[in-house]
Amino acid sequence: MPGRMQSLPGFRDFFPSDCARRNYITGTWRRVARSFGFAEYDGPTLEPLDLYRKKNSGGEILGQLFSFTDRGEREVALRPEMTPTVARMLIAKAREYRKPIKWFSIAPFFRYEKQQSGRLREFLQLNCDLVGDASPAADAEMLALLIETMRAFGLTAEDIVVRVSDRGAWMDFLAQQGVKDEAQAREALSVIDKLEREPRETLEKKLSALGLTLSAVEEFIKSARPAFFEKLSGNLEARGLEDFCELDLRIVRGLAYYTGLVFEVFDRRQSRRALAGGGRFDRLLSDLSDGKVDLPAIGFGLGDVVLGDLLEDLPATKARMAAAIAAAQAVDIYVVVADESRRTEALGVVQLLRALGRSVDYPLGADKVGRQFKDADASGARYALVVGAEWPAMKLKDLKARTESDLPQESLADWAGSLQTPAP
RNA sequence: GUGGCCGUAGCUCAAUGGCAGAGCCCCGGAUUGUGAUUCCGGUUGUUGCGGGUUCGAGUCCCGUCGGCCACCCCA
Numbered sequence: 001m002p003g004r005m006q007s008l009p010g011f012r013d014f015f016p017s018d019c020a021r022r023n024y025i026t027g028t029w030r031r032v033a034r035s036f037g038f039a040e041y042d043g044p045t046l047e048p049l050d051l052y053r054k055k056n057s058g059g060e061i062l063g064q065l066f067s068f069t070d071r072g073e074r075e076v077a078l079r080p081e082m083t084p085t086v087a088r089m090l091i092a093k094a095r096e097y098r099k100p101i102k103w104f105s106i107a108p109f110f111r112y113e114k115q116q117s118g119r120l121r122e123f124l125q126l127n128c129d130l131v132g133d134a135s136p137a138a139d140a141e142m143l144a145l146l147i148e149t150m151r152a153f154g155l156t157a158e159d160i161v162v163r164v165s166d167r168g169a170w171m172d173f174l175a176q177q178g179v180k181d182e183a184q185a186r187e188a189l190s191v192i193d194k195l196e197r198e199p200r201e202t203l204e205k206k207l208s209a210l211g212l213t214l215s216a217v218e219e220f221i222k223s224a225r226p227a228f229f230e231k232l233s234g235n236l237e238a239r240g241l242e243d244f245c246e247l248d249l250r251i252v253r254g255l256a257y258y259t260g261l262v263f264e265v266f267d268r269r270q271s272r273r274a275l276a277g278g279g280r281f282d283r284l285l286s287d288l289s290d291g292k293v294d295l296p297a298i299g300f301g302l303g304d305v306v307l308g309d310l311l312e313d314l315p316a317t318k319a320r321m322a323a324a325i326a327a328a329q330a331v332d333i334y335v336v337v338a339d340e341s342r343r344t345e346a347l348g349v350v351q352l353l354r355a356l357g358r359s360v361d362y363p364l365g366a367d368k369v370g371r372q373f374k375d376a377d378a379s380g381a382r383y384a385l386v387v388g389a390e391w392p393a394m395k396l397k398d399l400k401a402r403t404e405s406d407l408p409q410e411s412l413a414d415w416a417g418s419l420q421t422p423a424p
Numbered sequence: 425g426u427g428g429c430c431g432u433a434g435c436u437c438a439a440u441g442g443c444a445g446a447g448c449c450c451c452g453g454a455u456u457g458u459g460a461u462u463c464c465g466g467u468u469g470u471u472g473c474g475g476g477u478u479c480g481a482g483u484c485c486c487g488u489c490g491g492c493c494a495c496c497c498c499a
Binding site for chain 1: 425455457459472489492493494495496497498499
């Protein structure tokens, strides 16, 4: 195959079944976010490169940008994350919205990195942010939104875990240990972030350079119980969601702008990349607006790639997804034209059913009835409506129950109106 | 970006250095008013691409592109 005919590495074609799968995921995201009273927003796919050069993003993301110079000599980049965009939007119009501001977006993002399991160069992400409320209740609400989003796919507390940590507790600990400088604290957190990945000697060496010891760090992780966690647990317990959350101070996250609560969602069974991550960024808006807008905020991102892999791997979530995809691709009714001389009447039936909101398919040409029933079956239709010699009556066949009855023309609209519309 | 494994039909895969195959899918028929399961027939192709070794390469070698995995980091 000629190279130009292939999609670029890390980019996906969405054939109808892939599109149905994608819509299942994004539709579920949207439904749950709206159920929490969040409003959908979006921003440009292409942004000025400077938006990511400022200190708000982590350093690593700069090296992963799809960037180029446009025809107007502007340096631009495809967005690698939503937070800088939503921060700009919030700073521009923070005063127009009652607080707390609860916004979500579902959008494609781009990162130039070598693709592998769970990582592509273009991916979708749900971003949810709650702005203008620094209370633990706001933290709990965001965690509940994240958990409910996962639950909506059929995931349980046995499948996934939200590992919760607190950068504030870490900063207190570091200050207590004599790490006062902010740059040093950030350096220490990046070492702590690698606690499970690097050999002990390397960690010891890096920590001692900062005036810390590995044993003190490990003791803190083991025994510290930040006060906020009890409130969080209580709040989630009231919703029956406490089993999803665990305190795990090993989570610190790479991005520089996080200030307090941070969290990541993991598969409990397999070692997999994080499904979602987020945290509190109470100073970001102030920093970016030079103090003009000073609002606390908490948010998270949930990507479609690792989540999709997990949903495929678990039998229960896979079956649920397959059913949703089949339903999304099916039509409600297939009209069988059993007698070509009744095609005019059949088209009238099709037109009426569609006007009543049903999805309807039918043969464009004079196919044999057997062929039409095969097509009806393949279309996923629950019902076949046979228009033929008995007109103005029709035969109505329930393709699932394999039963058949008569349907007079005058009853058609009532019947169509009585059909159950499956939940989206 | 660095390293390892892999690349055969639309899909899943087979073929000791010796005639490129099977199943699924798709198309047609058995069946001119009844679909899940049957039976028959048909198209699957520059073996990712380019070079090399060889009488002969899907198979061995080199390069390249693509995929998977690890590192890095993260959704």
